[in-house]
Amino acid sequence: MSFFPSALDELVERFASLPGIGLKSAQRLAFHILDLPEEEARAFASAIVTAREKVHTCRICQNLTDSDECSICRSEAREEGLICVVASPKDVAAIERAGEYRGRYHVLHGVISPLNRIGPDDIRIKELVDRVAGGNVREVIMAMNPDTEGETTAKYISRLVKPFGVRVTRLAYGIPVGASLEFADDATLMRAMEGRQEI
Amino acid sequence: MSFFPSALDELVERFASLPGIGLKSAQRLAFHILDLPEEEARAFASAIVTAREKVHTCRICQNLTDSDECSICRSEAREEGLICVVASPKDVAAIERAGEYRGRYHVLHGVISPLNRIGPDDIRIKELVDRVAGGNVREVIMAMNPDTEGETTAKYISRLVKPFGVRVTRLAYGIPVGASLEFADDATLMRAMEGRQEI
Numbered sequence: 001m002s003f004f005p006s007a008l009d010e011l012v013e014r015f016a017s018l019p020g021i022g023l024k025s026a027q028r029l030a031f032h033i034l035d036l037p038e039e040e041a042r043a044f045a046s047a048i049v050t051a052r053e054k055v056h057t058c059r060i061c062q063n064l065t066d067s068d069e070c071s072i073c074r075s076e077a078r079e080e081g082l083i084c085v086v087a088s089p090k091d092v093a094a095i096e097r098a099g100e101y102r103g104r105y106h107v108l109h110g111v112i113s114p115l116n117r118i119g120p121d122d123i124r125i126k127e128l129v130d131r132v133a134g135g136n137v138r139e140v141i142m143a144m145n146p147d148t149e150g151e152t153t154a155k156y157i158s159r160l161v162k163p164f165g166v167r168v169t170r171l172a173y174g175i176p177v178g179a180s181l182e183f184a185d186d187a188t189l190m191r192a193m194e195g196r197q198e199i
Numbered sequence: 200m201s202f203f204p205s206a207l208d209e210l211v212e213r214f215a216s217l218p219g220i221g222l223k224s225a226q227r228l229a230f231h232i233l234d235l236p237e238e239e240a241r242a243f244a245s246a247i248v249t250a251r252e253k254v255h256t257c258r259i260c261q262n263l264t265d266s267d268e269c270s271i272c273r274s275e276a277r278e279e280g281l282i283c284v285v286a287s288p289k290d291v292a293a294i295e296r297a298g299e300y301r302g303r304y305h306v307l308h309g310v311i312s313p314l315n316r317i318g319p320d321d322i323r324i325k326e327l328v329d330r331v332a333g334g335n336v337r338e339v340i341m342a343m344n345p346d347t348e349g350e351t352t353a354k355y356i357s358r359l360v361k362p363f364g365v366r367v368t369r370l371a372y373g374i375p376v377g378a379s380l381e382f383a384d385d386a387t388l389m390r391a392m393e394g395r396q397e398i
Binding site: 003004005006007008010011014018019020021025027028029030031032033034038041042043044045046047049050051052053054055064065066070089090092093096097109114 | 202203204205206207209210213214217218219220226227228229230232233235237240241242243244245246247248249250251253254263264265288289291292295296314385
């Protein structure tokens, strides 16, 4: 049983339904909303509705966008023949922040994960194969996380797109820049050794 | 610079403006909203607006309510002559959960805190004095947190309401039920000793 007005309870429950927000945090957030100027609270509410309504996936690369095709797919400055495949829109943001990559993307919205019952048909693999089958693609770069699920997904996609004669690569494994050898784990060290380069 | 559609950025910023929510959490929450069914997202938004519009303070005790007077002030089962003074609506909820108290409340919405520039006129002390001055009150129980600000506030209020001939008490200090003596701090132990009771 609660001792708050029902409208406040409802808001607390909504916040508590968000990932990583417990009941205490949800209460704190709801009280914060009550303290906001009324127009701020309205702006918050409309930001939720607007984001949910306007943001959808790009027809081509499946990244999030508010237009039919995302700005990267529309940009003539980005090389059409180079596709970097990532699991999530956050990964696109991370690579774009690094600022070097001049190709396009393909966002899978997940990785193959038998444990979580996510199969190849549950993520945007078909859309990638269609792009490759359409021609014009010369290289597909796999940029999934370097864990079992990421590797499985990369291998699965690799088998599907290689028959079209495209080059398939993946991000290099190695010691992170600025990190200390001493603290690198064995698998990373081994991968870094295998991938050693001439200087 | 961001690499998300602007409607998503706006939502991330709104979440990040909430207390205790950093940029990474705000991103995770915003992505969660995008994944919600559209009617769920709308319900969330309207919960924000409804709570902000409907919830206000009780005319009498200043606790949060969605009617003119809160359910406790309206209840004939609650003793009108006994007022428990707390800093926040959360404290009312905590005491109600304990389930023993049969009096009414007064919510100050803060405590006197010179460091944070909160003076007696910034919290609902005048409303409390008015209630006591109106007669019918026989006892005022101070239930602020046992810290310097709470004590200062309790003493300040005590000086104002005692002239009306009411009894002024405060919650007992002591060892929390279930806690171990070994881990009690010195101040609590001293208070518990001072307040020792016949068994």
